[in-house]
Amino acid sequence: FSGRNLVDNLPLAEYFSFSKDGPLAYRSFSTTVLTPDSSGGAFPSNLLSSKTVLTPERTIGLFEDLVIPVTNFHDEDEGFMVLPVDVFDVPIGKDIIHRVVLWQLAKRQQGTHSTKTISEVSGTGRKPWQRKGLGQARHGTLRRPQPRSHAIKLNKKVRRLGLKIALSARAAEGKLHVFEDLEVPTHKTKNIVNHVNQMENTKKVLLVDGCPINDNLKLATQNLHYVNVLPSIGLNVYSILLHDTLVMSRDAVDRLVERMRTPINR
Secondary structure (H helix, E strand, O other): OOOHHHHOOOOOOOOOOOOOOOOOOOOOOOOEEEOOOOOOOOOOHHHHOOOEEOOOOOOOOOOOOEEEEEEOOOOOOOOEEEEOHHHHOOOOOHHHHHHHHHHHHHHHOOOOOOOOOOOOOOOOOOOOOOOOOOOOOOOOOOOOOOOOOOOOOOOHHHHHHHHHHHHHHHHHHOOEEEEOOOOOOOOOHHHHHHHHHOOOOOOOEEEEEOOOOOHHHHHHHOOOOOEEEEEHHHOOHHHHHHOOEEEEEHHHHHHHHHHHHOOOOO
């Protein structure tokens, strides 16, 4: 599995080179929650003058903050939220996404087979007993099996960039939704099913909440193969690409932005 089929459907965008003098250099952004004004829930005019409303037709990589409406499971208006440009409007790079997906798949692969080199062999190499005739299980060595790791190296800044690209792709497609919270009153599965059925062009949904995740939400989604729940700290590129719709709570967005802006420990 190469992971290519996961990135082929990402929206296209021009490639940009980042430098210390670029548009993202040393800029300070903040995630803000806005409430509807007296215009009946329309976007505030002062934001429209400097921000870009999130629509599926917008161009990626314009380095503009995104204004997105905040709702809930009952499709009620909860105001607006500004998504920072340095996390949700990064130019798409399919090569970066592909590298991160390969890194994730290789890291999780179970390495239960290994062949020892001459420097690793210790003790006898004699077969303990014959293969047939004794009624015993087959054994070829006295030593225990030596599992190995299939993990490959990938720099932390590339992993972080891959996550930003995946988030930007979902935002550009209009498949990123922000809820005030992911609290559900009961653990009944039918409630989640009804909410998911109301979403247009949705086959698989990824719900991302802050820590800890609501117990009712866990129970309500555990029997649905097309709905998965993750904490914000566990959000990753592979999970985003496996689901065509991403739903995040306000708390999850705040935690994710803080995580993306934390300096990388070298």
